[in-house]
Amino acid sequence: MHPVSCSLLLQLLFCQSHANKVLLISLDGFRWDYIEVARNAGRNVSAFEAIAVSGFRAEVKNVFPTITFPTHFAIATGRYVENHGLYNNKFWEPRLERYFSYSRPADSMDPDFLNYNQNEPIWITNQRHGKRSCIFYWPGSQSIYANKYPFATFGLYSDVPTLEFRVDRVMDWLSLDDFNFCMFYFNEPDSTAHRYGPDSEEVLDAIERVNKGIAYLLKRIKASPKLSGKVNLIVTGDHGMAQIPPENRINLHEAVTVDEYFGNVSPVLVGLWPNATQSVQEMYNAIVSKKLNNCSVWLKEDLPERFHVKRSYRAPPIFILADNGFLINREIDQYNTPKGKSV
Template identity: 35%
Template sequence: MDLTGTVMTRQQDITIMMLTVLFSNQVSARFCRKHTKQVLLVSMDGFRYDYPEKAKTPNFDKMAQDGVRAKYLQSTFTTKTLPSHYSMVTGLYDESHGIISNEMHDPEFKDDFDIQTFPDSKWWSQGEPIWITTRKHGLKSGTVHWPGGYIEIQGIGANKVHRYNDSVPFEQRIDIAIEMLAEDKFNFVCVYFNEPDLTGHIFGPDSVEIVKMVEEMDSLVGKLFSKLEQKGLQDSVNLVVTSDHGMTSTNYDNKLINIYDVVDRTYIKSTLEIGAIMQVVPEDGRDTYVVNTINKHPNIKAYRKDDIPEVWHFKNNRRVTPILVVADEGWTLTHDPDVTKRSPRTGEHGYDNGLVTMQPIFYAVGPNFVPGFFSPPFQLIDIYPMICELLSISPAPNNGTLDNTSIFLRPAHDYSSCSDISFDVIHNSP
């Protein structure tokens, strides 16, 4: 009888059992990790990743020292306000959540999207925003001036909603959000500010005015810290301050392109949007001619819908027009130069999301963030699964991943381990 084989088998069994227990402990620790279950998400529109280096930002510096700062976030295409904000709160690419731009037409609805009218929830129903995911898990949520924050899906919306109104002062928006966290005990709250985007459009990303506005937004962060401390929330709220996209310089004097100077208007049925991109519907049977003619221009590129680069995660949605035209960085598309020049811009976004100038900031601080952590770049769509983790809820299907953010998450201060979990090991007789 060969006893060697028997001994080796038993040793292997013990080794495998030990590894199994160790692995189970690691996996269980991952799922039993305690979070404070309160998150405040703040978006400062058009806050380019390198703006803090242009100005004095003691409060952002404090966030980086006490929490997490990323080199930048990889924004989604298109790098525009509505699509990027909806990607942030759903974890979905534009083609997946359906808010493909600030202006769009839905052939199924036979209707046009106009954000000024607070479009019906049907437009947003291809994605599930975090304030609804929160409600589905029995928690409470609130939105403060957030793009699309008013929507309901299957009759479920945030517990409290403050629709966007640019006349409401920034500090008042903070007070509303703090009240939701302190008095209403909401688990998730998001608040939106339309700066420094507005200043960037008017004066450009390299202006003295943008430096001043960045410092004003930094001061706002300081006021937010103070209000959190006054309410005793600093040890219970995980604060995330981020943005939707960056900004680049433009010049209407020599970088403005009239699409009808490039291709005869008789070949185009309609267009949507001006700026970095333009959606084009050609006359029947004229798509090849329109694409080829536009592509003779050295500073713009036209794509048939099927040829839109996969890396943009944009083309697979019914709202995408047959032709998409994308301008080179700094160039502007229009269908009416006279009208466009009445509201001149020296800063713009909406360009290829691979451009570094299109990337926004990311800062986070709170009981579940590792202090002093400088993170490599990650994607805007990773914010949604990260917030779900901080709320200890299961995310809806999404394109993001927790892998990119789990490296700077930690247990809360009052929760050192998962030692209360026991593992029963069965000892078999030889």
């Protein structure tokens, strides 16, 4: 299973007041068809349906690559990956000569990684206009931008707080007059889909749990005199997911050995820098000569324009993209840095 480019769900609830507040919720891995899939399986999706009836549903065209950190930071900044600089959940930064990893809190707080190209997330833009923003675990929100943080955050990321807990904290913030904008992230159904598969019964259970949390949010908004009829609610996702048969694996190391490269590696998209023993063209020619099936191999400059990834020094010189329904098997989870140390 792996993320795929697809249209995702965006739902809005419009209100009448001119002093409305905005609440943006991202449900990680919430595939574009999950509401219909769950409904057809007899699962409760009434909260999602209530929002669609009160507002509308729209199609989202994802940025590339459709991976959690790049997509969420694109939502926050309004920029493609080549402009905001977060190339993957884990990626090599050639000028810093360091790897970024989403799982290391210090990296998510480091402006050297996040402040690429003078990024300004929307929560900072909101505050620059005299308003206050509150953020709950949104990727990229733990770093400082232009010497500013969000006015309210919930600290370092953890997947322990339930959706209902997050709703309560957000409602506490939005109930204050000064706060007009909030973004929060929830890790489901992505976490369950990675463990059990995107088409599993467990994912349907996760969708129902998310629906319960959204229903709780709608109930709390309606019960609040300060917020009822005054909140614009957006519910969206960052990427979809596809089931991968075990035999649909592309063995990268049939074409290149682990000691020959370093770079950005994920199950469906690999970005490579050759080590000092060969040139970019030599590595590219060697990979192409192996005629790997079910994937595309590009030099950076030959990438399709629609990807919007090649115009950055952070872009690796060689990209390998698995076809939908396949993943790239690297044989090992670790890979080298230019100095030969595995990370």
